[in-house]
Amino acid sequence: MALHIAFNILQMLTVLLLAPLVQGVLVRLEERIQSKRGPSVWQPYFDLWKLFHKDEVLSTQGTWIFRFAPYAYFAAPLLVTMLIPVLTAYPLFMAFMGDMVAAGFILSGGAFFLALAAIDAGNVYGPMGTSRSRMVSSLVEPIFMIVFFSVSFAANSTIPYVVQAQWVQSAARFFSPTHVLLVAAFLMIILAETGRIPVDNPSGHFELAMIDESKVLEFSGRSAALVKWGGQMKSMVLDLVLLNVLLAPWGLATGTQVSAVLLAIPLVAVKLAAMLLVLAFIETSFAKLRLFRIEDYLTVAFVVAVVAMFLQPVTL
Amino acid sequence: MTGGFAANLLVDLDALVGGLFILSAFFLMAPRQAQGFLKHFVRQSFLLALSALLLGWLHGSVELLLVALITLLAKTLIIPGLLTRTLERELRSRREVELAVSVPASLLVAIVITVLAFVFVAPLLHGVGPTVDINLPIGFAVTLIGVYTLAVRREAVPQMLAVMAIDNGAFFAGIAIASSSAIVELAAGLEGVVVVLVVAILARTIAQHVGSTAVGDLTSLKEGTPS
Numbered sequence: 001m002a003l004h005i006a007f008n009i010l011q012m013l014t015v016l017l018l019a020p021l022v023q024g025v026l027v028r029l030e031e032r033i034q035s036k037r038g039p040s041v042w043q044p045y046f047d048l049w050k051l052f053h054k055d056e057v058l059s060t061q062g063t064w065i066f067r068f069a070p071y072a073y074f075a076a077p078l079l080v081t082m083l084i085p086v087l088t089a090y091p092l093f094m095a096f097m098g099d100m101v102a103a104g105f106i107l108s109g110g111a112f113f114l115a116l117a118a119i120d121a122g123n124v125y126g127p128m129g130t131s132r133s134r135m136v137s138s139l140v141e142p143i144f145m146i147v148f149f150s151v152s153f154a155a156n157s158t159i160p161y162v163v164q165a166q167w168v169q170s171a172a173r174f175f176s177p178t179h180v181l182l183v184a185a186f187l188m189i190i191l192a193e194t195g196r197i198p199v200d201n202p203s204g205h206f207e208l209a210m211i212d213e214s215k216v217l218e219f220s221g222r223s224a225a226l227v228k229w230g231g232q233m234k235s236m237v238l239d240l241v242l243l244n245v246l247l248a249p250w251g252l253a254t255g256t257q258v259s260a261v262l263l264a265i266p267l268v269a270v271k272l273a274a275m276l277l278v279l280a281f282i283e284t285s286f287a288k289l290r291l292f293r294i295e296d297y298l299t300v301a302f303v304v305a306v307v308a309m310f311l312q313p314v315t316l
Numbered sequence: 317m318t319g320g321f322a323a324n325l326l327v328d329l330d331a332l333v334g335g336l337f338i339l340s341a342f343f344l345m346a347p348r349q350a351q352g353f354l355k356h357f358v359r360q361s362f363l364l365a366l367s368a369l370l371l372g373w374l375h376g377s378v379e380l381l382l383v384a385l386i387t388l389l390a391k392t393l394i395i396p397g398l399l400t401r402t403l404e405r406e407l408r409s410r411r412e413v414e415l416a417v418s419v420p421a422s423l424l425v426a427i428v429i430t431v432l433a434f435v436f437v438a439p440l441l442h443g444v445g446p447t448v449d450i451n452l453p454i455g456f457a458v459t460l461i462g463v464y465t466l467a468v469r470r471e472a473v474p475q476m477l478a479v480m481a482i483d484n485g486a487f488f489a490g491i492a493i494a495s496s497s498a499i500v501e502l503a504a505g506l507e508g509v510v511v512v513l514v515v516a517i518l519a520r521t522i523a524q525h526v527g528s529t530a531v532g533d534l535t536s537l538k539e540g541t542p543s
């Protein structure tokens with residue numbers, strides 16, 4: 001049991017320390033695809049270091065929410081890593097404390113505080129970005145639920161550790177249309193939820209077009225660093241859910257030796273690298289959608305998820 | 317017949333293609349510009365050819381391999397090529413296609429259509445092979461979605477591509493049921509090319525007279541001689 005707690009902490013540390021690198025590699029890959037040199041893959045670490053050493057400026061309009069929100073947003077993905085398989089294929093100490101719905105709830109909780117803080121600061125762009133990102137999230141939420149319930153239905157459980165074994169039981173399951181559609185829907189909502197193209201442009205700072213960036217404009221110093229780091233961890237956690245629970249639960253440690261768990265880190269990193277290639281390809285080959293076309297995009301994701309759910313009894 | 321492990325793998329891969337095929341039918345409903353519509357159509361046709369290839373390999377049927385080849389040539393090369401040549405300006409225009417029903421609403425209708433298709437086909441699926449299990453309901457659903465897409469587009473090019481998508485759906489179901497009807501599919505494949513050519517020329521004539529291919533606007537008679 002002590003070992004399981006140690007592994008749990010190791011999982012959290014992995015996400016905490018590797019999330020900026022994941023971000024850095026993604027940015028570098030995108031720049032490379034566009035025939036540019038791009039910043040070093042370690043740049044996100046330098047950015048965080050710099051921000052942590054800067055003074056913080058607080059809005060005179062702000063309340064305690066503005067100071068508290070970065071911590072909540074930073075902690076949310078870390079809490080989720082206790083519930084999902086990051087390195088091990090077997091459930092760890094905290095695995096049964098919450099299921100996939102709880103993981104979604106924790107992530108939304110962090111986003112909720114960030115949205116409140118954006119309004120709290122009194123900046124005009126904050127509420128605008130908040131209302132937009134709430135629009136996207138409110139459309140993403142039902143799709144998340146449908147995807148979760150479909151996979152839970154197949155596995156008879158909502159615990160991510162149990163679900164992940166489900167799709168690789170047989171090749172017929174892995175290649176079934178249900179699985180294909182679920183993965184497609186989940187990938188589409190990951191892009192929407194982490195503010196990537198085609199829903200939002202993470203590198204754009206044009207005030208009238210941005211969605212996610214406008215919420216964090218008011219943060220400075222340590223708060224800005226925490227929000228940035230939290231965002232990086234959130235996208236890494238969602239990528240890990242797609243990889244380790246839905247798509248490819250290979251390479252995870254099955255034994256309880258420390259060496260097996262440590263070996264899982266590079267294996268998971270390889271899978272993540274492959275995923276980042278796909279993300280970079282999507283990011284560079286599509287354009288950002290207009291605000292009122294996001295609805296079309298998310299409806300496609302919704303329809304795909306619902307059809308996957310209906311197809312399940314037929315094709316499994 | 318290919319036996320054992322390889323056969324299982326082919327069946328599984330066909331299921332994968334089936335999943336992507338129905339996904340492509342939903343993507344086909346979303347674009348608002350003719351160009352995007354054509355791109356998705358080409359992808360869908362490619363998946364159809366892939367499925368025919370897999371099934372042909374599985375059953376050791378030369379006819380199905382021929383069907384795959386014809387589909388690949390006609391639908392992913394000749395038809396897009398013809399359209400681009402005859403309707404270049406219309407196809408590349410950034411003008412948005414007029415829709416009778418908004419995209420989200422029609423996608424929600426597509427859910428109902430898909431579910432109905434699976435319900436209707438379910439009684440037919442007793443004791444048939446695993447590939448029919450996949451191809452027949454998905455092909456049927458894609459056919460019906462194609463009919464619906466045809467009904468809500470009010471523009472010549474997307475309408476024509478919707479007709480070809482109906483064709484795709486019907487073929488997808490057909491290749492699993494009968495593995496030796498290459499003559500019919502050969503004829504249909506070539507006919508498709510002719511249909512596209514005729515409609516493309518017609519659409520170009522309409523475009524020259526009216527200024528666009530938005531056939532939804534052609535509801536009233538025009539007085540006088542066309543310029």
